[in-house]
Amino acid sequence: DAGITQSPRYKITETGRQVTLMCHQTWSHSYMFWYRQDLGHGLRLIYYSAAADITDKGEVPDGYVVSRSKTENFPLTLESATRSQTSVYFCASSADRDTEAFFGQGTRLTVV
């Protein structure tokens, strides 16, 4: 199906474990983004990518790693999960930096 999909939708993990959140889009959009959404905060940018093999830090990148070997995929890895990384994570894509961004359904991550 066309669109942007995230997996898993829900994840519970233990402190210190490595976790990877997946994001896949079918539009061949150049730009992809990872955000986290916490109570009391607006969405905050973690990392973004302007094209395959090009990534850059956002506002809150510490503790996260991204890669973009293919245009359609943009996985987000928590190398050693901490409780402060408990959040809802959204992936988004857009054709250009100033055009409409389309968001995935989100991944609710709980670190215990």
Added chain:
Amino acid sequence: KNQVEQSPQSLIILEGKNCTLQCNYTVSPFSNLRWYKQDTGRGPVSLTIMTFSENTKSNGRYTATLDADTKQSSLHITASQLSDSASYICVVGNQAGTALIFGKGTTLSVSS
């Protein structure tokens, strides 16, 4: 500091009534302003995008206005429906295209 402030934080209205949500920003230099609707448990969905030269844009019952001189925007919802119950997020893009600054959102509840 680049900020986006939204008011009110929450709002309750009766079905069929109109309402206006406010957004003030300090992002500079400014590129575009977006309004998103986020239903509970879902990703944000774009309603409008306005550039510096646009002062109004409509999407069905949603009309956004922008005053770039005073750095204010509003989202007017006409003839509200129960399905309009959601969080409405104002987002401002900077000119460099390196950041989207998200407001914390206004939670709208439409009751019958």
